[in-house]
Amino acid sequence: MPIHHAVLALLSDGPGHGYELKGAFESAVGPQWGPLNIGHLYQVLDRLARDGHVRSHRVAQEVRPDRVVYEITDSGRAELAEWMAAPSPRTAGFRDDFFLKVMAAAQSRDPDVVSDVLRAQRAFLLRELRNLEDLRAEHAVDPVVSLLLAAATRHVGADLAFLDDAEERLLSHGAKALAELATARTGVDPTTRQSPTTRRASA
Secondary structure (H helix, E strand, C coil), X not given: CCCHXXXXXXXXXXXXXXXXXXXXXXXXXXXXXXXXXXXXXXXXXXXXXXXXXXXXEEECCCCCCCEEEEEECHHHHHHHHHHHHCCCCCCCCCCCHHHHHHHHHHHCCCHHHHHHHHHHHHHHHHHHHHHHHHHHHHCCCCXXXXXXHHHHXXXXXXXXXXXXXXXXXXXXXXXXXXXXXXXXXXXXECCCCECHHHHHHHC
């Protein structure tokens, strides 16, 4: 996910160097994001500089190499304002690796396979939910981080609700939906091993 605009937002508070920005980003966005790769951050800063959104200058240090300090430009402030004013569509739409896994499990037409896939994902999500609740308790004093952790918790809750829906749709009533899926894809009723045409002819 691009972080260009988040970096601009941090620089709008004042100039900063790479590791300073890394620490500020991780502190501001919260632990649910994970650590920011410093190499990736410098790539972002280079791109922002090429686009004219930031400029940099070197600050000499007595022992260590010169430090490169970045500051936002007027162009960068305009870019940040435009981004802030626009809605945020999902970067990958509604594509999700687990959606594909559910499709693959359903393709097997085997209720045990579907059940195992859903059970493994549920166990993972419940562990993730407990971890998020612990993090929310640790960061309760920071209103922004607490809010972002609450949003992450809601996402996990929605994923758990999807598992409930999948179980209801695919595994209830003796996994009737999986049997109907097999008929729809192959044209053969798995209970009789006959196609609709064969059944009509035999009748």
